[in-house]
Amino acid sequence: MNKDILVSIDCLAYNHEAYITQAIEGFLMQKTNFSVEILIHDDASTDGTVNIIKHYEKRFPELIKPLYQIENQFSQGVKMQQNNQQRAKGKYIAVCEGDDFWLDPYKLQKQIDFLEGNEKYSLCVHGAYKFSEAYGKTIGKVRPSRKNRAFSAEESIEGGGELFPTNSMVYRRKLADDVPSFYFDAGIGDYPLTIHLAHKGRVYYIDKAMSIYRVDVKGAWSQQTIATAEKAVEQDKKTAELLDQINIHTNFQYDSSIQLTKKKQHFYLLLRQHRLKKAFRKEYIKVYLHKEFVRRVLKKMVNTQIYAKEKIIYFFEKSK
Known part of the structure; x- marks a missing residue:
């Protein structure tokens, strides 16, 4: 060796x-x-x-x-x-x-x-x-x-x-x-x-x-950073600022991807805040019509059902 x-x-x-x-x-x-x-x-x-x-x-x-x-x-x-x-x-x-x-x-x-x-x-x-x-x-x-x-x-x-x-x-x-x-x-x-x-x-x-x-x-x-809604807003802002700096640093080589990513990040923040009317405006159409969004929604629904079932079983067993 x-x-x-x-x-x-x-x-x-x-x-x-x-x-x-x-x-x-x-x-x-x-x-x-x-x-x-x-x-x-x-x-x-x-x-x-x-x-x-x-x-x-x-x-x-x-x-x-x-x-x-x-x-x-x-x-x-x-x-x-x-x-x-x-x-x-x-x-x-x-x-x-x-x-x-x-x-x-x-x-x-x-x-x-x-x-x-x-x-x-x-x-x-x-x-x-x-x-x-x-x-x-x-x-x-x-x-x-x-x-x-x-x-x-x-x-x-x-x-x-x-x-x-x-x-x-x-x-x-x-x-x-x-x-x-x-x-x-x-x-x-x-x-x-x-x-x-x-x-x-x-x-x-x-x-x-x-x-x-x-x-x-x-x-x-991840828990420390986005544990609260306030921190999620702060993190969204930091990510957007970082992407802007990267855009400048790379001479706007990835501008299209960076702009889309900023939209995507903010879209999911709006969903977390339950601001659905604003989230589904035309400016976010590329995000919510993308297959990734559909996949994430379906996955969330399945996981929610699984977690709910497990919680019911847990409390049932605990009450015996």
Whole structure:
């Protein structure tokens, strides 16, 4: 095995005591013909997360390289992913947050084999199972395509932040070293990074669920960001501002996709606010007549029925 590190695993953790073991075990089970390093950045957890990380650090000191914060950096607006990447030695970065985990022991090998053989691609992703902490079971998949295929920058922009699972991302580190600072200022997860990488190259999707993506996790970024209607409005504004900046930065190369995406984001915000009269105005016609909207409505109806049924069963069992 080559002693030079080829892949740096980027793992951000905060109060993930219940999950971090699965995340680390998912890293350790990877079977590769190259060397990796595991960079875990704990953001001043107040539960038992640090003790678990230290346990693994003691067992695998050459492999696991933690960074322990004394004060929470996220609350101070620090760009933690950038900090973690700055200490990476690998040619590639593989991302997995501390509350998610990988399922396939050959996940990294498959993605690196593809990227090593296809220089024009900057990012490789795959499907994932969605696991609800609230219901304690798998509730679906993140699956942007029914087959292996390339995604363009336009598709990556229009797909939004939920198009690709964060814990499926493996990308060329050198292309992320020059990400403009405003990409991270918006504070909206890995969506800006995905756009940047798609602009620098192409995105390749492997149609296999090789990881678990948790939802309904207490304290998770998505929960903190859009837990209230007020925060949803603020996030819609930040996303629109970010897309405007990207538009300028890329010399309006993706203007059509960016304008459509801004409309789409605001349309779904209006639906969340129950402002249906405004949502179904002519200006949003491209959104609500698109097959994506129909698919999301049908999926929401099915999930609502399933959740309602489970709640009835839960309360019935509890009342016995």
